[in-house]
Amino acid sequence: MPDPPEHYYASTPGVASSRRTIEVELPDLRLRLRLLTDTGVFSHRQLDPGTRVLLENAPLPAVRGDLLDLGCGYGPIALAMAHRLKRRRVWAVDVNERALELVRDNAAAAGLGGVRAALPGDVPADVRFAAVYSNPPIRVGKAALHELLLQWLPLLLPGGAAYLVVQRNLGADSLARWLDEAGFPTARLLSRVGYRVLEVQPRRSE
Numbered sequence: 001m002p003d004p005p006e007h008y009y010a011s012t013p014g015v016a017s018s019r020r021t022i023e024v025e026l027p028d029l030r031l032r033l034r035l036l037t038d039t040g041v042f043s044h045r046q047l048d049p050g051t052r053v054l055l056e057n058a059p060l061p062a063v064r065g066d067l068l069d070l071g072c073g074y075g076p077i078a079l080a081m082a083h084r085l086k087r088r089r090v091w092a093v094d095v096n097e098r099a100l101e102l103v104r105d106n107a108a109a110a111g112l113g114g115v116r117a118a119l120p121g122d123v124p125a126d127v128r129f130a131a132v133y134s135n136p137p138i139r140v141g142k143a144a145l146h147e148l149l150l151q152w153l154p155l156l157l158p159g160g161a162a163y164l165v166v167q168r169n170l171g172a173d174s175l176a177r178w179l180d181e182a183g184f185p186t187a188r189l190l191s192r193v194g195y196r197v198l199e200v201q202p203r204r205s206e
């Protein structure tokens with residue numbers, strides 16, 4: 001039997017678990033986030049710089065409704081948004097089960113009952129999103145990334161938006177063009193330290 005894959009988007013990481021706590025400070029939050037991370041989970045040693053750019057710059061949702069952290073990892077985006085918007089339900093979705101366990105433990109430790117950590121197939125079919133925040137899994141390859149976005153972006157509510165942070169040198173501009181051609185009006189919200197934050201609107205009606 002081959003060893004299980006060790007990349008961070010495996011459903012069960014092959015590397016042994018070794019949890020640690022990291023602290024994350026965001027300018028608008030009065031408390032420091034204390035977040036459990038683990039090996040086998042994306043950027044487990046420190047908050048990813050792209051995620052920081054997203055969290056410090058993406059606006060709050062313009063309409064009411066649930067939020068989605070697509071590809072949540074240990075949950076820095078979901079947890080920060082849940083602190084900011086305590087009454088909202090925040091879906092934290094990932095294929096990595098170790099990551100989902102961390103999100104559950106992080107939300108419980110922070111007393112954030114609105115966070116729902118779920119595998120993609122476990123989100124009820126009728127859920128729609130006021131906003132999607134994502135540092136998407138670029139490393140899965142273009143075809144899988146496009147498929148992922150085509151699965152979740154159609155679930156945006158009217159007036160909602162998705163905010164995606166992507167490294168400029170990992171194809172942020174071509175992703176923006178592809179989204180636009182796929183019918184989702186996309187604009188570059190900002191460009192900072194090698195990252196772009198894309199703002200994606202719900203699909204244009206035909």
Ligand SMILES: C[S@@+](CC[C@H](N)C(=O)[O-])C[C@H]1O[C@@H](n2cnc3c(N)ncnc32)[C@H](O)[C@@H]1O
Nearest residue numbers: 008009042051071072073094095096135136137
């Ligand atoms: C770049 S990481 C971002 C993690 C976390 N949001 C952060 O900012 O630290 C992308 C995440 O997407 C997850 N992922 C990969 N394929 C996925 C899929 N098909 N559906 C949901 N999540 C996926 C990976 O497991 C990984 O945790």
